[in-house]
Amino acid sequence: MNEPIFEGLSLAEIREINAEMSHYENKTAVSIEALKIVQKHRRWVSDQCLIAVAELLDISPAQLEGVATFYNLIYRQPVGKTVIHYCNSVTCWMLGSDQVGESLCRHLNVELGEMSADGEYTVLPIVCLGACDHAPVVMVGNELKFDITEDAVNEILGR
Amino acid sequence: MARIEIDGQPYDVLDGNNLLSACLSLGLDLPYFCWHPALGSAGACRQCAVIQYKDAEDKRGRLVMACMTPVADAMRISIAAEQARQFRSDNIELLMTNHPHDCPVCEEGGECHLQDMTVMTGHTFRRYRGLKRTHNNQNLGPFINHEMNRCIACYRCVRFYDDYAGGKDLQVFGMHNNVYFGRFEDGALENEFSGNLVEVCPTGVFTDKTFSAHYARKWDLQTAPSVCAHCGLGCNTAPGERYGELRRVINRYNGEVNGYFLCDRGRFGYGFVNSPKRILKPRLDDQEISADAAESHFRQLLKAGKPAIGIGSPRASLEANFALRTLVGEENFFLGLEDTEHILLNTIVELMRHGGIHSPSLREVEQADAVLILGEDVTHSAPRLALSLRQAARNASFDLAGSLHILPWQDAAVRNLENQAKSSVFIASICATRLDDVAANTYRGSPEDIARLGFAIAHCLDESAPAPAALGDAEQALAVIIADNLKQAKRPLIVSGTSCASLDVIQAAYNVAKALPATDKQLMFTVPECNSLGLAIMGGASLQQAFERIGTGLADSVIILENDLYRRVPGPELDRFLETAAHVVVIDSLENKTTAQAELQLPAATFAESEGTWVNNEGRGQRYFPVYPATDPVRGSWQWLTSVMENSQWRHHDALTAACASAFPDLAAIVQAAPGADYTVKGSKIPRQPHRYSGRTAMHADIKVSEPGQPHDPETPFAFSMEGDTGHVPPALLPVIWAPGWNSNQAINKFQQQTGGHLRDGDPGVRLIEAAGTLDWFGDIPPTFRPEQGRWRIMPLPHIFGTEELSGQSPAIAERLPAFCVLLNFLDAETLGVDSGDPVEISSLLGISILKIPVQIEPTLPRGLLGITAGLPAFQSMKTWTQVTVKKVNQEDRL
Amino acid sequence: METLAKPLTKNIRPDRAFTTLADYESTGGYQGLRKALAELQPKDVQQWVKDAGLRGRGGAGFGTGLKWSLVPLDDLSQTRYLVANADEMEPGTFKDRMLLEQDPHQLIEGMIIAAYAIQAQKAYIFLRGEYHVAKFRLEQALLEAKSKGYLGEHILNSAFNLEIVLHTGAGRYICGEETALLNALEGKRATPRAKPPFPLVSGLWGKPTVVNNVETLCNVPHILHYGVEWYQGLARGVDKGTKLFGAGGRVKHPGLWELPMGTPIREIIEQHAGGMRDGYKLRGFLPGGASTDFLLPEHLDVVMDFEAVAKAGSRMGTGVIIVLDDKTCPVRMVLNLEQFFAQESCGWCTPCRDGLPWTVTLLKDIIAGKGRIEDLDTLAGLTRMLGPGNTFCALAPGAVEPLQSALKYFRADFERYIAMERA
Ligand SMILES: Cc1cc2nc3c(=O)[nH]c(=O)nc-3n(C[C@H](O)[C@H](O)[C@H](O)COP(=O)(O)O)c2cc1C
Ligand code: SF4
Ligand code: FES
16 A cells, blocks of 8 residues: 555655645646655655656656756755754844854854754755844744844754 | 838838847847747847837837837837947846857857847947856757857747757756756757757857767858758758768758758758768779779660669659659659559659649648648658647647737747647557647557548548448547547648558548648648659659569669668568669669669769759759769769760750659749759859858868869859859858858848748749649548457558668767667557567568567557567568567577 | 724734634624625725725735726636735745734635635635745635635625635745746746736636735725725825834834834834834835835835835835844845845846846955946946846846945945955
8 A cells, every 4th residue: 555656756745746736727736836745755855756756747857857946945955854944134134144054054063055964954044034023033944933142043953 | 010110210010020020020130039930039038128119209218128029000119229239238248247258169159149149239348257157068969069158048948949849858947047958867858859959049058969079160161052851841951061071951941841940850860971881982893993984884784785774762853863764764764662652652642633632831731720640650750740730739829819919929928828728639640659749639540540530530521421331439439529620620731641651541631631621721741751752743663563574574784773672672572683683783872782782883972962853742842952062983863874875965954954844744843943053143153152261272281282173063053162142142042041240040030021931032942733623532441450369560660760761871860769679569568478678579470580679568559560660770671561470589599 | 993993913912823713703804705795796896996095015016906907807707816925025024924824814805805806716825935834824714714604615605616725835036926926836937927918817827817915915805894985094195004014123123013004114113113223323224125225314204105105216115124224234235135136036037147146246346345446337237237127027126226226325335345455
């Protein structure tokens, strides 16, 4: 039963992707959603998964890659268990987001986009998270954290 | 028509057009990148900016993109206004910020649209001091180079490749100023029209790999108008030569035939001209001899003994075939076609002459509003036609767009309607085709069943058309659907041809066309070779009849014109024939199995070194001209043949053409295909070398320091030199497309009535046959095909890169040959206990082993058929429709 | 009366995380919908909204009723779509998130009424992918609405059917541009589409489509419920209704407030945001998000109305103010903004794709002391080049607004960097 039908995707992923299809006029429309579903299960989209999704949606891998590489929330490289997005847009920048980013990277000993040695974290900049009244802001996984200070960084990283 | 004012001058322009196209059609200069007449407007590059004024009072106006602005009566615009000029110049400056400025080492240099447009805008000074972003390139296979750093992101490549040609593997990746046009991973571009990227890309990202190995500037190439030698469609080409080598083939615009595009076979198939297999010296019994000796031997051989027979060729010109026919006499002239093909071509000619249904040009194909393809995989049998049919499939979108006031050139907007507008293209074929993605419905069957479906459709359309007996329910239902669609169409088109080797299919196609109610209906047949139709029009007996004639002793020598007969009939039969013949003379350009059997081999010029007339499948006579002189003693076939004639009146090509024209009423118009050798422009011949041709005095200095005189060309209106006027040359004689300021092929807009339309003085070529009369229904309907247990029928399937003889000799094409395998239905494979990749042994019904070969499972192939790639040497001993047995090769005796 | 003065935020209370269906209904929720379905024809709803004077809150301020009235309604069998633009990503803007997270039913009701007005059978919420809380709340709310018969077949026993699909994006600011948004919804690269044809005629999958901002749609139920006159009476200026205004940066109390249209900017910054933090002075501000022109303290008395802000040389945009203090370098601030825009350019048209990175290079050079005085002309030239009408969509013209105004108002700061190099 748990046999993957398309090499590279689990049955659960296929089910979720297929479920999305009913909401749109055609399969292509599910492209982004499908990539996000894969990502939900595996954190990132490998070549193999991308090819499998393309096959499921009846489009070419190149077409899907064209979509995948357009959007910044689709990761085509491995990322840590938790992705920490720190906002680097104007208000947060004014209130110190550069330092927040630096501090996160320094604590984890990584460059932006790199996975921490323990596979736990990846730090990425992101555009305005719509919480400028609490700048600087970071998003840890799916959760927004407000008014970030050096202490807050430590807290986020559990140190 | 709309009257508009451009920089104070009134002009009349076509209503519904966009301003950019209108300006270019008027002959005005306005730079652009993303727009292309065949692709429509994208509005991406922002290069075509002009100022539009509200009214006469408005002095400031506003900047608009000409390509995105529909013309409207009383519109006022300015191209020259400083604000617009400055914008265009600044825009180029932006496009060039990341450009590598590697023009000196770029194959595109000197015919680069980016260079032209940069100069046109007056941008001369670079202010950008930042770093340039760089990209990695990909290996895109044997045809196309990839140099992404030269990209200006005009999006033309993907708009052509994906949207226009239906490709899937070239895409745009990334975003902002890091957009990348390429494949998911390295590998050959899959689409059969990839070569057009070379011309569609306005800069040097996609260049011709076969050319770039040894490229020369456009102005250093010698060029003459030519016609593609590699299928029956006759796309117009402009081959270029340097140092006695053919360096490349590019598209030559013909508004009725190929428009802007060629297929990859046509573009990259030229390599055979430079092949080491070229026959460059006459040989007698395998010994090189002089041209004089060859001529006199040839003459003697014709005088001595019994009459000689001549075997013509569907890839030789009308003139060469006619010369042979004249030399040996009508009764001794044979077309060189095997029986089945002979009958098919004769039938096609008969239908074109008397069937009363118009045979369309490719431009007309694109206008069709419903299409039925019967028995052809056109991408493989007549590739450029597939591209036209792909456009025809969009006509419903254009209609829907029209009802929403979306103009046809508003490309993305029209494409956005595609999923609402149903295609009316129907395909009945042996197995899956490359056009299936745009088909409303497809049908797979044996040739008999394809024909039966056709007969059924005809009967649905017109009850008086005979109906097939015992038609299956599914077929009947499909016939009704297709008939309904065709019935409603205003410009329905039926496409069929010789691929199925089935007369039934061709007759069924005629019945359908005849039954169509529309007056504006069309019937197109594809034919395999560049002069198949011309040869059939000329008429003559078949190859088998030639064998009989030698066999009965009425003749003893054989002259074979440009025809490898081993490709047409089984080897043993042919061996016997050639052994029986007293003397065998072969005139050809490349060594092959037939030339190996010749007593006398005469080296023939290829299309690139000779002249002639071919008739394409539409029935259009087209002249091609030598691009460069054949190296002595290589000659045009017609020259070898006329050199030994008693009567010397046909020693000139024009005279031969004229004689051929007067001998055959259907060919009467070929003299009008192009002006004759006496045509001059302002008293001189037309130069094949551009006026900037360099190195003429020095290019052979390593051999001889004195400058050789230019070779003469008494046969054509062209000179092998750079002197002469190119100011006003008739379209059929346009060697290079060039206009002041326009060094790339895009200069073509200076020669068109409207951009993308007909050439100013008419498109080259002359229609020879216009359909007249009508014929009776065909009523000989075959029974349905029933596979016999344990037996398979050989079904050769054309392949764009495998099937045609000469292109297959080109190194780049040779790299793209289809896999060596036979196709089998999966149920048949199951019966045999084989899987894809497993070898099988094919044997004749007598149990003689023919071939061991891997299997490839093709789910769409009907049961009982064994699909092979037509034309591959390995399959030469397998005749269409013969029955064979197939068995699994055991592990022990694997290949 | 307080609730009626702040219709958009009346349900948003510090004492609860969000408004449930019951909470929403208890303050008149879904009454507007009931009225529309029971008493009004689609054309009437359009007229009400037109008469109310509601203008789009997505930034451009196009008349909402007018937009709806341009959708062809003649062919009733045709599919039409409504899309709620919840892609809020304009730097410095944080208004839609509050509406989405804390009162999802308000949006849903607005959407149902809007869909009824244009006779759309299907609607999408295009939610930015990072708004996880909003996603969760909307999912819940959609289920609630469906179970109470506000969504689905025969809504409130009328003949009207509607399905709302929640779609979450995968990033990219350009997805907020309405035609790029449609491409994103179709699963394609989010490059904008040429106009014409407008989405109203040929939008999602080629069908007539209306795209409205979240806040715009949230206004609709109240217009229907309380009437046109009431709505018009809310405003203090020319434009009608209330709006979410906000302020971010070094003000004492950054935040968001529902205020009448036509509220003076001074009131927002000095009263509601409490003025500048101690030790900081107001140097200037972007009145409506990253893509609006700087204004100076001298413009504090400009009122938040589309025309009034335009007359002062900027745009009301999203109405959320980004405050520049005297200790933040305007040149560096502009660099941050242009980096954002250069990065978010979709890559389709030349001036934006290649022009914005050049502004970034030049600004970086200038800040690094490698600038030349003529670079300021180059920058100014680029802002003109990327202006309205010259590029394929409105991203680039918006992108150069802060730059062009900074060159005007803060030229001395640029020159100081350049002079530093000389010294
Ligand atoms: C680059 C760009 C980004 C935009 N982003 C948003 C956005 O995030 N949310 C939004 O509602 N409108 C955005 N817009 C405006 C929309 O294109 C559109 O005008 C709006 O959604 C229409 O809704 P309205 O009439 O209700 O204001 C953006 C426009 C541009 C040019
Ligand atoms: S379609 Fe045929 S004639 Fe045209 S380029 Fe290709 S091979 Fe040549
Ligand atoms: S040709 Fe007009 S914008 Fe590209």
